[in-house]
Amino acid sequence: MNTWRTSILAICLLSFFGATSLPAFAADGVVSPAAVGWGNLLVPGLGATIRGHPGRGLLESTLEIGTYYGGTFYSREGSFTIDGTVLVPSGKNVTKPLMGQVMQEFGLKLHMWNTFYNYQQASMHPGNADLELKYQQPLYNGKWDDVLLAPFKWKNLSSPWVYLPILASAGYLAYSYRTTDVVRQNHFSSPGEEALYGFVQGVSIPLGSSFGEEVLYRGFIQREMRYYTDSIPLSILTQTAIFVLNHPPDLRPASAFGGVYFGLMANHFDGDLEPGIASHFWIDFVSGVFVYLSYRKVEGKKVPFSAQLSIPF
Amino acid sequence: MVARTPYFTVMAREYLDDRVTEDKPIILTPLTLYGSVQIGGSHVSDPRRPEFVGVTAKESDAFNLRANAAAQRWFPFGSVSLNYTLENNHYFSASHFDLMKHDMDVPVAIHVGANEDIVFRPLGSFSLVGGQNYQSVVGLGVQGIVFRSTYRQSVQGLIYKDRIYPSSLEGLDGTHYRFEYNWDFFPLSWFFQVLLWIEHQNADNDVVNGVPSPIPYSHTDVGLRVNLQHEFKWLSLGLNSRLISRTDSDTSTYAVRTTGQVITKRRQDFDVVLQPNLSIPLYGTVQLVGWYEWQRIFSNMGPIDYADRNYQNHVVGVALKATVSNY
Numbered sequence: 057m058n059t060w061r062t063s064i065l066a067i068c069l070l071s072f073f074g075a076t077s078l079p080a081f082a083a084d085g086v087v088s089p090a091a092v093g094w095g096n097l098l099v100p101g102l103g104a105t106i107r108g109h110p111g112r113g114l115l116e117s118t119l120e121i122g123t124y125y126g127g128t129f130y131s132r133e134g135s136f137t138i139d140g141t142v143l144v145p146s147g148k149n150v151t152k153p154l155m156g157q158v159m160q161e162f163g164l165k166l167h168m169w170n171t172f173y174n175y176q177q178a179s180m181h182p183g184n185a186d187l188e189l190k191y192q193q194p195l196y197n198g199k200w201d202d203v204l205l206a207p208f209k210w211k212n213l214s215s216p217w218v219y220l221p222i223l224a225s226a227g228y229l230a231y232s233y234r235t236t237d238v239v240r241q242n243h244f245s246s247p248g249e250e251a252l253y254g255f256v257q258g259v260s261i262p263l264g265s266s267f268g269e270e271v272l273y274r275g276f277i278q279r280e281m282r283y284y285t286d287s288i289p290l291s292i293l294t295q296t297a298i299f300v301l302n303h304p305p306d307l308r309p310a311s312a313f314g315g316v317y318f319g320l321m322a323n324h325f326d327g328d329l330e331p332g333i334a335s336h337f338w339i340d341f342v343s344g345v346f347v348y349l350s351y352r353k354v355e356g357k358k359v360p361f362s363a364q365l366s367i368p369f
Numbered sequence: 370m371v372a373r374t375p376y377f378t379v380m381a382r383e384y385l386d387d388r389v390t391e392d393k394p395i396i397l398t399p400l401t402l403y404g405s406v407q408i409g410g411s412h413v414s415d416p417r418r419p420e421f422v423g424v425t426a427k428e429s430d431a432f433n434l435r436a437n438a439a440a441q442r443w444f445p446f447g448s449v450s451l452n453y454t455l456e457n458n459h460y461f462s463a464s465h466f467d468l469m470k471h472d473m474d475v476p477v478a479i480h481v482g483a484n485e486d487i488v489f490r491p492l493g494s495f496s497l498v499g500g501q502n503y504q505s506v507v508g509l510g511v512q513g514i515v516f517r518s519t520y521r522q523s524v525q526g527l528i529y530k531d532r533i534y535p536s537s538l539e540g541l542d543g544t545h546y547r548f549e550y551n552w553d554f555f556p557l558s559w560f561f562q563v564l565l566w567i568e569h570q571n572a573d574n575d576v577v578n579g580v581p582s583p584i585p586y587s588h589t590d591v592g593l594r595v596n597l598q599h600e601f602k603w604l605s606l607g608l609n610s611r612l613i614s615r616t617d618s619d620t621s622t623y624a625v626r627t628t629g630q631v632i633t634k635r636r637q638d639f640d641v642v643l644q645p646n647l648s649i650p651l652y653g654t655v656q657l658v659g660w661y662e663w664q665r666i667f668s669n670m671g672p673i674d675y676a677d678r679n680y681q682n683h684v685v686g687v688a689l690k691a692t693v694s695n696y
Contacts, residue, residue, distance in 0.1 A: 085483075088481040088482065095487050099526030101548075102511075106482065113524060113550075117524070121567050128587070132587075133618065
């Protein structure tokens with residue numbers, strides 16, 4: 057069984073237990089936040105629909121599924137990862153595969169945000185006030201613009217929890233960039249192709265990761281697991297396990313570290329996800345810059361540093 | 370409970386439309402049982418299944434059997450059901466396309482609100498064509514259902530894996546990701562259903578040992594089904610329609626049959642079905658049903674391409690349908 061199916065099965069099992077954890081008789085219009093979150097995670101639009109907003113559910117699902125599967129038309133597919141499935145070939149024009157990757161990134165991360173949003177709205181319903189008091193991790197109640205702006209707020213950037221991992225990962229990436237051998241390829245990309253590559257690495261992936269992943273893994277899954285198990289380590293390990301399974305194999309060690317660290321941050325800041333969002337964004341941004349420079353390097357183009365690196369595609 | 374049982378909603382509609390005039394108390398037990406059998410005959414202009422390209426089939430009369438059995442056990446948290454459907458089509462002049470299909474699912478419904486359910490639905494099916502193993506399917510569905518006074522809405526995600534046994538069709542094996550959005554409306558004397566879906570198949574054999582297949586099968590379907598039914602006192606008239614747009618995820622590379630020139634082309638099909646139908650209550654729970662069905666697949670893969678995917682079929686049928694239940 058591949059990791060994609062394993063993680064779907066894990067989410068199904070968790071959603072089953074989540075759905076059964078609510079009181080037997082709810083008042084009209086009150087739905088279980090757990091059912092909304094887990095159900096929406098598996099089926100786009102489900103959360104809004106059972107919250108009584110079918111139009112929003114249809115819009116969410118159309119955008120998420122349309123962009124995700126639309127992305128498959130641009131290149132052959134590989135295994136599922138947290139950033140999509142399309143394969144980016146080496147030594148060829150990568151415009152179409154990158155377009156597919158951007159579309160899949162948008163669809164996936166919007167799905168993650170919408171899963172959290174519907175969970176958040178169901179949790180904030182007055183009919184669930186008593187249930188909310190039982191949750192150990194406070195609910196993050198930021199809106200979409202709070203999440204987008206979190207990486208640029210000084211209150212987040214000035215925390216050592218945020219800037220220390222950014223500096224540490226930047227140092228590691230710079231060292232790796234300078235010491236890894238280059239594998240030259242024959243393809244010489246056009247300026248447009250290169251700009252698109254830079255956009256994917258420097259904007260699309262960091263923004264998608266910080267916008268969708270933190271609210272889903274730390275804001276929803278970790279919070280629910282803490283409620284089920286009343287254990288901080290178990291809640292962090294569970295969301296980390298799913299986070300790791302959804303990454304490609306070569307990124308799993310780093311994502312395991314990230315899952316645990318961002319989980320500890322969510323716990324340290326009492327459910328405030330914005331420091332974690334800021335940290336996640338800037339780590340991915342710095343990584344994206346080095347990958348972009350490496351892309352130029354393997355084509356024999358000038359780069360600011362005398363760098364040596366082979367990149368995975 | 371009535372709204373959460375498909376067979377109860379049928380019964381309620383019949384009662385509200387004056388088709389059932391005799392008042393009888395409903396017996397509500399923890400276990401609801403239901404069964405139906407439909408036996409009839411039809412005339413089919415092309416019994417060939419569309420995926421069997423390059424094979425011809427004579428038009429044929431057919432014997433049709435469809436049987437359904439369902440049990441639903443009620444619990445405080447929701448219900449657990451077992452549904453089984455058997456479908457058998459025997460074509461007298463094209464027996465190599467005879468169909469025998471078994472479908473089963475085990476929905477576990479959990480109340481997540483006063484009028485909202487989440488359903489976990491393991492499912493499987495096995496079918497034979499012409500007496501030979503044809504397809505097996507194993508999967509899991511997760512469904513959210515909202516019950517309102519005049520309509521029911523559901524959203525379902527399905528992941529299933531299928532295996533196609535004939536070696537000529539093994540490229541079709543794959544994992545399917547299907548998302549369905551369904552509305553059932555129940556205005557008095559009418560039934561109106563709209564189902565929208567998108568299904569992506571990630572084919573298993575598009576890339577074998579790192580080598581891309583020249584004819585890949587990964588594709589995405591977008592579908593719309595609209596069913597309309599009006600109940601009169603002595604009969605009901607309906608129109609079922611379906612439209613599916615299929616687009617391959619990648620282009621196919623092949624030699625054109627007429628010139629031998631190698632080209633690349635992305636397969637795109639439109640599959641249209643229209644089916645007017647009627648049903649006449651005869652006695653008790655026995656009904657006479659009749660239908661005409663027109664199916665046409667318009668494909669950009671024609672006679673000069675690697676396979677002609679265009680297809681047309683007409684079916685005229687009549688059957689008797691009987692239902693039994695313990696309520």
